[in-house]
Amino acid sequence: MSTLLTLLNKVYLIYFSINVNAAFLCNFEVMQILQKLKDNTQKKHKREASLATVTYETVHYLQDTECKNQNAKSIQKFLEAMKVYKLTKVEKLMMVNTPPRTELEIQLIVQESEERLSEEQVQEIIALVNKYLPAAHDNT
Amino acid sequence: MFVLAEMKDVIRITPDHFHQSLTDSITTLLNRKLANKVVLNVGVCIALFDITDIGHSYIFPGDGSSHTEVKFRYIVFRPVVEEILIGKIRSCSREGVHVTLGFFDDILIPVNALQHPSRFDETDQAWVWEYPKEDGEKHDLFMDSGESIRFRVTSEAFEESLPSGPPGVECSVQTTAPYRLIGGINEPGLGLLSWWETPDQGDDDNDEQEV
Numbered sequence: 001m002s003t004l005l006t007l008l009n010k011v012y013l014i015y016f017s018i019n020v021n022a023a024f025l026c027n028f029e030v031m032q033i034l035q036k037l038k039d040n041t042q043k044k045h046k047r048e049a050s051l052a053t054v055t056y057e058t059v060h061y062l063q064d065t066e067c068k069n070q071n072a073k074s075i076q077k078f079l080e081a082m083k084v085y086k087l088t089k090v091e092k093l094m095m096v097n098t099p100p101r102t103e104l105e106i107q108l109i110v111q112e113s114e115e116r117l118s119e120e121q122v123q124e125i126i127a128l129v130n131k132y133l134p135a136a137h138d139n140t
Numbered sequence: 141m142f143v144l145a146e147m148k149d150v151i152r153i154t155p156d157h158f159h160q161s162l163t164d165s166i167t168t169l170l171n172r173k174l175a176n177k178v179v180l181n182v183g184v185c186i187a188l189f190d191i192t193d194i195g196h197s198y199i200f201p202g203d204g205s206s207h208t209e210v211k212f213r214y215i216v217f218r219p220v221v222e223e224i225l226i227g228k229i230r231s232c233s234r235e236g237v238h239v240t241l242g243f244f245d246d247i248l249i250p251v252n253a254l255q256h257p258s259r260f261d262e263t264d265q266a267w268v269w270e271y272p273k274e275d276g277e278k279h280d281l282f283m284d285s286g287e288s289i290r291f292r293v294t295s296e297a298f299e300e301s302l303p304s305g306p307p308g309v310e311c312s313v314q315t316t317a318p319y320r321l322i323g324g325i326n327e328p329g330l331g332l333l334s335w336w337e338t339p340d341q342g343d344d345d346n347d348e349q350e351v
Contacts, residue, residue, distance in 0.1 A: 019146040020182050022213060030142045030186070030215060037187055048168065054176035054186055057243035058217075065226065090220050097141065098224060098290075104329040104336065108224055108292070 024089065026096045027067040028075060034059050066099055070133060078132035085121060099133040101126060141219045144189055145182050148211045149173075153197075155204045166191060166210055174214060176243075178318040180298055183218030184244055217244060219293045219321065226333070229285045232266045237283060239291065239323060246317040249291055253324035255331055269331065281335060288333045291323035 034055045062068070075096055082092055091110055100106045106122050107113045113122070149170070157165040167188055174185040195209035219225060227239040227247060236254065239247040251258075255269040261282070269281040283289070297320045325331045 018148055018211065021143050021218070022146045023144040025142040025144060025215060027142070033189070033215065034187060048172050048175065050177070051171045051175035051187060054184075054243055058186055061242035090223065094224055098226060102329075102336075108327065108329045111222075 024093050026075065026093055027062055027065055028070045028072070028096070031059065031062045031067050034062075065097070066133065066135065067097070069135070070096075074132045078128060081128050081132070082125070085117065085125065087116075095125075095129065096133065099129045099135070101129060101135070141217060141223060141225060142186070143183070143216050143218050144213045145179075145185075145216045145218075146192070146211065146213050147179075147182075148209065150207050150209050152205045152207050158206075162194065162197070162208065163191060166194070166208065166212075170210075170212060170214075178298075179216075180300060180318075183216040184319060186215040186217060186243075189213040189215050219296075221293055221295060223293050224290060224330075225293060225323075226288055226290050229283055229287050229289055231285050232260070232283060234260060237267055237289070237325075239289060244321075246320045247291075247323055248320065249323045249325055253294065253322075253326050255326055269335075281332070283332060289325070290330050290333055290336075291325050292327065292330060293321055294324045295322045296320070297322070 037051075038055055038059065078096065079092060082095070087095075087110060094109045098105075098109075100109055103122050103126070106117070106125060110117060117125070151166050151169050153162075153165050153169065157168070160168075170188050175187060176185070178184050189212075191210055191212045193211040197206040197208040199206055225241070227241045230238040230240040230245060232238070234251075236248050236250040238245075239249060241247070254267060255271075257270045258267050259270060260266075261268050264282065264284075266285075267283045269283070271279040271281050273279050299316050299318055299320070301316060301318050329336055
């Protein structure tokens with residue numbers, strides 16, 4: 001029932017878009033913005049139905065992803081350390097959103113990873129991921 | 141998966157919003173207009189990020205509202221083709237596996253993009269990956285609804301749809317989804333997260349799946 005409602009809600013709008021893809025946002029950034037927004041709107045007692053729905057659903061989704069264990073500083077350090085591997089922006093974004101912990105996951109994220117990364121480099125990346133973007137159970 | 145989209149629009153602010161600051165009313169109106177909607181060739185709009193430019197406000201004869209041209213940036217869900225996403229299985233049908241991200245439901249993994257060989261189990265209404273074992277036997281891996289699934293976005297489709305009726309009026313014109321994603325899991329590492337966890341104890345994982 002709810003899926004039908006959201007489907008009906010999502011009508012088309014033809015819009016003057018200047019730049020469809022101005023910048024990428026990682027899951028962590030979106031989570032932060034939406035949570036701030038949620039707190040603000042609750043204070044004002046004025047909640048727009050569609051905004052409230054989509055922020056609730058998106059935060060709900062993001063809470064189950066790894067971004068809840070991340071912080072701005074460690075993401076920045078991770079990206080700095082990743083500079084030497086000459087990966088594309090999207091590949092690095094995917095690594096922040098879904099941190100790879102196995103060689104298999106790196107192969108999925110990086111196109112033609114066998115040619116672009118040596119075996120040692122793959123191991124180094126996994127080590128960096130575990131250092132800066134540790135999984136939830138590793139934190140305790 | 142999320143991007144910032146720069147857009148511009150002329151916002152009509154009705155007099156009942158005049159007690160608020162211009163920025164506040166623009167924010168409210170832009171979120172009311174765009175949040176949770178699909179914009180053609182842009183993506184699913186989530187929330188306003190910032191307003192980059194507010195132009196002059198105009199008043200037209202016969203209308204008490206002010207009209208302001210604004211440039212703004214909006215948070216938009218628009219995964220890159222080839223991106224890896226993690227979602228949950230919503231349901232399985234003969235067409236393939238339907239996946240949801242919670243805020244976005246129109247994701248389909250078609251039959252030809254499932255792991256090979258797969259079959260559709262009519263009694264359980266689920267797709268099954270018949271994983272071949274070394275001794276020639278098959279190991280059934282079920283794809284039940286609610287399970288987390290990792291997939292690659294292979295294509296996206298925007299579809300222009302008819303305008304819906306005024307609010308409160310029941311109208312059933314909208315049948316196709318305005319924005320759809322097509323995914324694939326026919327690569328090693330893709331599919332249910334539990335299939336690939338702890339690779340050295342893979343067999344134990346598979347047994348849990350069957351129970």
